Amino acid sequence: MTTPNSTLRAVRMGLLLSQDEFARAIRDAGERAGSPNDASKRLVQRWESGATGAPRPVYARALEAVTGLPIDSLGFPSPVLARVADDGHGGHDLEDSPVGIPAAGPASSTQAAPHGNYSGVWLSTYEFVSSGRGNEVFTGKHYVVLLQHGNRITGRSLPNASLNPDSPLTLDLQLEGGTVTGTWTEQTATEGYYRGARYFGALQMLVEPTGRRMAGKWVGFGKEFDVNTGPWELRLMDASTAKATLDSYNRPPE
Template sequence: MATPNSALRAVRLGLLMSQDDFARAVREAGARAGQPNDANKRLVQRWEAGTTTAPRPVYARALEAVTGLPIESLGFSAAAAGQVSEDGHGGHDVEASTNGIAPAAAKPQGEPQAAHRNYSGVWLSRYEYFSSGRDSSYSGRHYVVVLQHGNRLTVRSLPGSSDSPLTMDLEVDGHVATGTWTEQTATDGYYRGARYHGAIQLLVEPTGRRMTGKWVGFGKEFDVNTGPWELVFQDASTNKATLETYNRRPGA
């Protein structure tokens, strides 16, 4: 009998999504990446039931974009990649080194060109902002998981690192990363669950271990604010043990 994929189900429920909602999010993630897919409720049911043990690369990439987690953390193993795909045939179209999933221990060798560097891993995100209501500056800190697919980066905060979940979607062009950010503030915090979003542009340092730049976003008084933002590399691994290590408040 198939073993149910409890990890994927737990992640979906954690996102407060029904199976229909989750399938829609997977389709939308594929469309945004220019790689459309046909995810539906029945497919999500097969994933969660364990009937399908290895999603094809187009689905794997969309799943990572939606959840912000590597495919191995969603109950799918790399070893199962050659077994069953969504269409019921063998998974020979899954390539171990080119399926969009960064190897857990992969680390850049020497100083490769920025366009070919792998940024996947755990990073420390830190931004600064001015609170007009409190007349003071503050900083927001999260440990985030960065997953790379080609020149696109999906950035998702680890839930234990902050009460305010953070996401970013970036595109790297040479030494410049440009994209959008969204933060859902804590319901019991100063901003009482308000959702903020905006744009961001970061310069990637030659070492590939730090990105610094500026964010821009709207304020409570119908104004546009900006401030510094940086991402600092912590670990190239995205396996379960590493994510558990960083699933805490920065500095704790």
């Protein structure tokens, strides 16, 4: 069985691109870099379905250019952790291997979401202290698209849906009962205060019984070799992931 790459799908949907538009953007990125590729809607479908496990380097570079994220943040298993074989479709299919990234299996009775699937548009809000600005407390907000497959939840902010422009946020989470645990990554704006620095860390939240809010804490590193923490909340705005819904939330939160 193959495991769908819901991370890549969330990133694509966060960019408000159809599979065909995403393939076209990958081809355009290859042309600009002088490394043409034959990305197609079918290839994007194979990546997202998990039928093609790891893209060849020419596609990996184009994917990084289009998404603004390193290839290891796009849900593809590392070729170092799994044996691969050329599949003839722009990437590699994973062979059985005793080593590798474990697949997210179907949710068990203790892992199942109490109110169904958590896919949808959520408002992400977190607080952090800026030591370089007199320890002032700042708030970061993004509208993010969450996609759930089994007990795995992945998220990506919409392109124009953050208080700080050009600061995409990605989430990679796992659901265990009413607890959500995982990692976060934010690429700060090049022209912003943090000059394009990439921050990442851990995140753990509890899901409210209503299933419409998650709240907890983030942990991450600071510039002074310290570890910081702060509150983080996800609040459901709309359970739909239709393009019209994503378009309506493609704006900075109030």
